[in-house]
Amino acid sequence: MQNPSGETFARGPWHELPTSFGSLLRPRIDAIASDMVEAIRDEVPAYRRPLDSSMGRDLVDSVCRAMRQFAELTEAPESTQDHHVRHFRHLGRVEFLNGRTTDGLQAAFRVGARVGSRRYAEIARTASLPTEIVLPLHEAVLTHINALSNEAVRGFVAAQARAEGEVQRSRRALAQALLEQPRGTPREPLEALAARARWPLPRRVACLVVRDAAGSRFTMPGLGGEVLALSRGADLVVVLPEPGDGGPTGVEDVRSAVRGRTAALGPAVAPRDAWVSLVCVRLALNHHRDTGAPDGGLLTVGDRLAEVHLLGGAHIGRLLADRALGALDGLPAGRAARLAETLDALLMSWGRSAPEVAQALGIHPQTARKRLRQLDALFDGRLADPDFRFAALLALRTRALGR
Incomplete structure (x- = not known):
């Protein structure tokens, strides 16, 4: 579908409807809207909120607006529809921000279309309009509701992408704060950064450095979004919850994830000391041949802290x-x-x-x-x-x- 103010409506079936249908529909909008809202609330659980709630008011307003737009298109199919487009994209953003899904949103549109198609046909019969308009009337309802649904989904997806982008930026900021050695300058508490990043601080974390893997997507079965990753030069630096001890992953999972690459896993430390784990990993990788670690494998630094300490000095x-x-x-x-x-x-x-x-x-x-x-x-x-x-x-x- 294109922008509803463009070719979709210009080519739509409204040209086949009498312009008088708009004037027949307008006085009945409130009554039909009441039927649509009742059906939506009955059939779509996500919308079973009181009508005097913000969600209830948004629902009633959107149903009435959709019918007013349908009347406008009947009277002037070529008219610009940008003001309605903005509303339904905003509706999609609101749905995302309130934790609802596109499934519920599209279900509500389908229920509304079904009720609207039936009630619009009743208006045509009552007004003794030609029976030939029933088919284009039904087609117009479907085209209209599909257009509005698509715009709402666009708004939903845009809001989702924006939120995910903000979360990713917050996660990068959290990773940088964890890996930066304190210099005495006051900084934002890690708990506040973690809350914005939607990354609950584990009791202990470990740093993993994968050589020559900057820009690659690091995945580990069972961890999902629980790792923080940053590119440092040619290397990928990953902060992950402490491997093993009944946690979401173990050392063998890490070893499997980095197979074929030279990598080092630092000792597990408290989150505020994550930078120490990184220092240990850097030292180990800088001297990995001195520690007897082969290329293309995982070096577990916690087992070699004495060696790393000596090699560092x-x-x-x-x-x-x-x-x-x-x-x-x-x-x-x-x-x-x-x-x-x-x-x-x-x-x-x-x-x-x-x-x-x-x-x-x-x-x-x-x-x-x-x-x-x-x-x-x-x-x-x-x-x-x-x-x-x-x-x-x-x-x-x-x-x-x-x-």
């Missing part, structure tokens, strides 16, 4: 290693490697005894004792210092990740 870790393990650097490579391995086993043991170290390394206890004496001499008795042991363990782990 790797440049500082190298300075720490130079300072804490510098005594090993002047030794021949083979000996330095054996002593570093022995130091690591010592630091990881409970009792820091030679038998424990020997068992961990698969060497003779006497060999372990010899190496431990060498280490004690190299580090000038600092093996008993808790601060040195902590620094040395961090340095050994950093060097191991670097290799």
Whole structure:
């Protein structure tokens, strides 16, 4: 259908109706409207509201307007109908804003058309108009009601699209607020942003980054609209409710959704700390080969937080290693490697005894004792210092990740 003020009405069946029909219809509009409204309220549950309610008044007004327009078209088929078009598009917007559906709207139009067709035929018979006009009269009713129904649906769909656009903008704003590190500047509470975005804040969220997926639509079975997504450069950043723990999705669902792409899932955190989850993911992806994660798969960062933490400060870790393990650097490579391995086993043991170290390394206890004496001499008795042991363990782990 075109705009009702255009070709639809110009080509319509009103040319075949006597212009006098309009003057016959006008005095009967209120009575026929009452019959139409009663039938609509009886047959369409969505419209069973009191007539003195806003919905009841809109219903009566729209039914009367439709009949006045029908009379106008009978009298002047070529007349402009823009004022009626605006009304019925507005009616569609109101229906959407009040939570009703296009199904109910179109059902109401059909019921009105049925009642109108019957009552208009009665007017023609009472006025002794030629019986030949019954068919074009019926056709005019159907054409008219179809045109009005289409305009109302257009208004409904436009309002729906506008609302969905506002929700999407609010969701992008919420995602940006979640992923932005607080800088001390007061910002709108997350709860208010989430309410506008129609996205109830979960207890915990996790960040997912999918490499080279910006602009793509991320879907996950069972989640529907429960993910927030933003493009950051070439990557797609997704905020989703905590996977697992009986939630709407699990880690395997995420793994399936990103299959074939390099991606990382951050640790679950409180919503206000979502940016921390993203930082962890970024670090993991920047060093994903150092963590042993293959390309084209999902890296679960929560299982590797210690590694990610060390890799994130790797440049500082190298300075720490130079300072804490510098005594090993002047030794021949083979000996330095054996002593570093022995130091690591010592630091990881409970009792820091030679038998424990020997068992961990698969060497003779006497060999372990010899190496431990060498280490004690190299580090000038600092093996008993808790601060040195902590620094040395961090340095050994950093060097191991670097290799």
